[in-house]
Amino acid sequence: xxxxxxxxxxxxxxxxxxxxxxxxxxxxxxxxxxxxxxxxxxxxxxxxxxxxxxxxxxxxxxxxxxxxxxxxxxxxxxxxxxxxxxxxxxxxxxxxxxxxxxxxxxxxxxxxxxxxxxxxxxxxxxxxxxxxxxxxxxxxxxxxxxxxxxxxxxxxxxxxxxxxxxxxxxxxxxxxxxxxxxxxxxxxxxxxxxxxxxxxxxxxxxxxxxxxxxxxxxxxxxxxxxxxxxxxxxxxxxxxxxxxxxxxxxxxxxxxxxxxxxxxxxxxxxxxxxxxxxxxxxxxxxxxxxxxxxxxxxxxxxxxxxxxxxxxxx
Amino acid sequence: xxxxxxxxxxxxxxxxxxxxxxxxxxxxxxxxxxxxxxxxxxxxxxxxxxxxxxxxxxxxxxxxxxxxxxxxxxxxxxxxxxxxxxxxxxxxxxxxxxxxxxxxxxxxxxxxxxxxx
Numbered sequence: 001x002x003x004x005x006x007x008x009x010x011x012x013x014x015x016x017x018x019x020x021x022x023x024x025x026x027x028x029x030x031x032x033x034x035x036x037x038x039x040x041x042x043x044x045x046x047x048x049x050x051x052x053x054x055x056x057x058x059x060x061x062x063x064x065x066x067x068x069x070x071x072x073x074x075x076x077x078x079x080x081x082x083x084x085x086x087x088x089x090x091x092x093x094x095x096x097x098x099x100x101x102x103x104x105x106x107x108x109x110x111x112x113x114x115x116x117x118x119x120x121x122x123x124x125x126x127x128x129x130x131x132x133x134x135x136x137x138x139x140x141x142x143x144x145x146x147x148x149x150x151x152x153x154x155x156x157x158x159x160x161x162x163x164x165x166x167x168x169x170x171x172x173x174x175x176x177x178x179x180x181x182x183x184x185x186x187x188x189x190x191x192x193x194x195x196x197x198x199x200x201x202x203x204x205x206x207x208x209x210x211x212x213x214x215x216x217x218x219x220x221x222x223x224x225x226x227x228x229x230x231x232x233x234x235x236x237x238x239x240x241x242x243x244x245x246x247x248x249x250x251x252x253x254x255x256x257x258x259x260x261x262x263x264x265x266x267x268x269x270x271x272x273x274x275x276x277x278x279x280x281x282x283x284x285x286x287x288x289x290x291x292x293x294x295x296x297x298x299x300x301x302x303x304x305x306x307x308x309x310x311x312x313x314x
Numbered sequence: 315x316x317x318x319x320x321x322x323x324x325x326x327x328x329x330x331x332x333x334x335x336x337x338x339x340x341x342x343x344x345x346x347x348x349x350x351x352x353x354x355x356x357x358x359x360x361x362x363x364x365x366x367x368x369x370x371x372x373x374x375x376x377x378x379x380x381x382x383x384x385x386x387x388x389x390x391x392x393x394x395x396x397x398x399x400x401x402x403x404x405x406x407x408x409x410x411x412x413x414x415x416x417x418x419x420x421x422x423x424x425x426x427x428x429x430x431x
Contacts, residue, residue, distance in 0.1 A: 008321070012321050066336070068345065078333075082326075093322075143374050146375065146378045150381045154385065157385070160392055164395045220352065220353060227336065228329065285374070286429070297418065311400065
């Protein structure tokens, strides 16, 4: 019994450390890639070819000064980045490893509940810092995140109906011959862009529209708080790409290909950031409520019938 | 379940330790009136910014609430798939999803989804 606890503890710790190092290198990848997209070099001095850039950035961030804001609800203001970071690490526990990790029979449900809890941290950190910009950024981020959560859940629902199980392991068994990416083609692309809106990434990054709100809900955060929010955002991006690979691109297998696909999807996030301009906020809402939601509901009906037809005819 | 709880407590302590670490090693400086005021360009705040804002965000949240409850009602259909008569299961779920779709179209028809008036 004790050895199992130890195993689990060590496995979880290694996973957390791996996620954090992955986040560091994802940030480096983003800066390098944006550099080369804009025909300039990214960070290339520190360490070997800029490999140590993010670590030194992290050290710099953590040693910066922390301010005490007037009129802010300081306790809430202080604790919301911690909870944000904690939530983005807890959601990683659902990763479908075959050993030394948790076995989630209701993994999809766990993912959805963790995503819903992430909204509160946005709301609280926007509201409690008592600034106009952060309040506006927080409101926008909350409205966008909850709208896209509905379409995300419904799109996920139709892929869950195909396998009739909430366990993330099962996606591997059902995608042996063909990826769900090709089998439910419009829906998987909808899922990809809903993912971008859910993590507040660039074509939909209204939480930090630099031109109107300076940095969105995290303006007033300085050293440690900003670092934690930043880490949480990027680990959420990594998690979303992991989920996309598990659900639509072949599931978890104990091979290098899984990780390569994961890196490709996170590369895609950055690629989109380097390519597309920002969308318009009302168009974003229309996209969610008038296009993705009816499409995903209709497809849900279609897949319900398809599953029943396969069940009886094959 | 209890293992997951223990793990989340460990994760909470890790993130808390990060924050405390940054609090203790960060460069201290004297409190400054300009530094502690909320971020603004060129003028000082006179009022609190926590005013009631736009009704659209509230309306979107109301619609979200309804749809989220309905998603929570849809989810058990996965678990009941192996236990019930499938034709009845299919009819009930089809009926439910059609009601959801009609509700969405009704809201659309009533201009609830329009962002600007």
